[in-house]
Amino acid sequence: MLKIYHAPVTRAFRVIWVCEELGLPYEVIPVDFSAAYRASPEWRALNPVGKVPVMIDGDMTMFESCAMMQYVLDRYGDGKLQPGLASPDYPLYLQWCWFAEATFSRPLGEMTNHRREFNPPLDEVIAEMQRRARLSMQALDQALSDRPYLLGNEMSAADISNCYVMRGYRRSVSDELPTHAQAFFDRMTALPSYQRTVAADRAAVIS
C-alpha cells in the first residue's frame, strides 16, 4: 500500500486527493513538521532537503508532491484524471500541472518561509509575493472563464493540484477569488473525494 508521509495542510494533500478520487488504498503517516525533525538525519534520509512530503511504495521512496501525483496516476490510475499522450489536451495538462507547483505555489511558499524566518517580516516582500500570486490567480480565472475544468469538461489531476494551491491563496492572499476561479473552487470542494481528503489531512497529527 502507498505510504504518504504528511503534515496537515501541506502538499501531500494533492496526492491524497488523487488517491481518494481513484479509490486507491493508501496510508497517511503523520510527520513531525518541526524544523528540528525535518533537519534530522532520519528525515533527511527520506527527503534530503528536509521538506514534506515523502511517499513510499514498496521499495520505492520519492519526494516532490507533483511527481508523486503523476506516479500514482501512471502506475495505478488506469487512464483516469489525465489525458493520454496522444490527446490534444495533453500539453495543456502538463502546463497546468507544472504551473501549480512551479509558478502558482512559489510566491505562497516564499511568503510562508519569509514569515517563518524573519520577525517581523518585510512588508514589501509579502506585498510582492502577493502580487505574484494574484497574477497566477488571474491566469487561472481567465483559463476557467469558458470551461468548468482547466482542460474543458473533464476533471484532471491538474484541477486537483491547482485547487490545493487555491486553498493556500485563500489563507495567504485573499479568501475572495475572482468569479470563475471561485465557481471552480466551489465545484471542486463539493466533491466527496475532497471532503474525505480534508478528513485525512486533519487526522495527520502526531499522537
Ligand SMILES: N[C@@H](CCC(=O)N[C@@H](CS)C(=O)NCC(=O)O)C(=O)O
Ligand atoms: N516542491 C516540493 C515543495 C515541498 C515543500 O515546500 N513542502 C513544504 C510543506 S508544504 C515544506 O516542507 N516546507 C518547509 C520548508 O521549506 O522549510 C513539493 O511539491 O513536494
